Amino acid sequence: MGLAKRFAWALYDHLWALIGVNLLWTLLSLPWLGAGVLLVTAGFNLGGELALLGAAAGLLLGAELVLFAPPGLLLLVAGRHWAADRPAEVKAILKEALPFALRAQLLGLLLCGITGLLLINIFFYQRLGGWLGLILSGSMLWLLLALLLTAVFVFPVLLSQDSRVWPVVRQSFLLVLDNLRLAGGLLLGSLLLLGISAFTGAGLFCGGLAALALLISLGFRQLSFKYSGAQPPAEQPRHWRELIRPWEH
Secondary structure, rough: OOOHHHHHHHHHHHHHHHHHHHHHHHHHHHHHHHHHHHHHHHHHOOOOOHHHHHHHHHHHHHHHHHHHHHHHHHHHHHHHHHHHOOOHHHHHHHHHHHHHHHHHHHHHHHHHHHHHHHHHHHOOOOOOEEEHHHHHHHHHHHHHHHHHHHHHHHHHHHHHOOOOOHHHHHHHHHHHOOOOOHHHHHHHEEEHHHHHHHHHHHHHOOHHHHHHHHHHHHHHHHHHHHHHOOOOOOOOOOOHHHHHHHHHH
C-alpha cells in the first residue's frame, strides 16, 4: 500500500482523534499563535519595495514559530501513535512529549533564526543586481529549500533518537540527502495540507495540522523500517466500500 493510500485510511480510522488532538494543540499554542500573528503583521506592514518579500518572510517565519514549538511536537507524538494504528490518549502523549519540550523549542528557534538570515541574504543579494546578485540570491533560495526539507524530519528524529539539537539537525539533513524524493513529497504534502487548512480557516484548528503530523509520521515510519531492516507488519487489505458501509467491516 502506498504512502498516500495509507495516509487516507489512517485519516479515516482516526479522524475524530485527529480533531480532538488538534483542538488541544490550539489551546496550548495560543502564546505562539499570538507571536506568529505579530510576525505576519510586521511582514505585511513593511510596504514599498519590501512588500512582497516582507509578506512572504512574515508568513514563513510565523508558520515556523507556531509549528516548531512544544505543542507542535505533541502533534507528532500523536501522529506516531496513529501511524502505528494505536490510540493517542491525551494523558499518554502529554507525558511522552514533555521530556522533549525544551529541545523542540530550541529547534524551532534555530530554524526561525536560520530562515531569517537566509531571507535577509536573499534581499541583500537581490539589491546587488546583475548576474552576481541573481546567482547569490538563487543560492540562498536553494539553501532555504534544503532547510525546509530538513525541517520535515527534525521532530520525528528528535522523538526517535532522543538526541541534542545539533545532532538532530544533522541526522535530519542526512535523511533528506538519502531520501530526497520522500522528503520532497512530504514537504509538498505538508504545504498542500497547510494551504487547504488555511483556505478553510477552521481546518487549521480542527484537524488539518494533526493530519499533517500523521502524514509526516507515516513517512518517517516507512524510513524506520528501511534503516532498521525490520519487516513492516502485514497490512490488511482495505476496500473503499468501507466508507459507504462501515458496519460491515
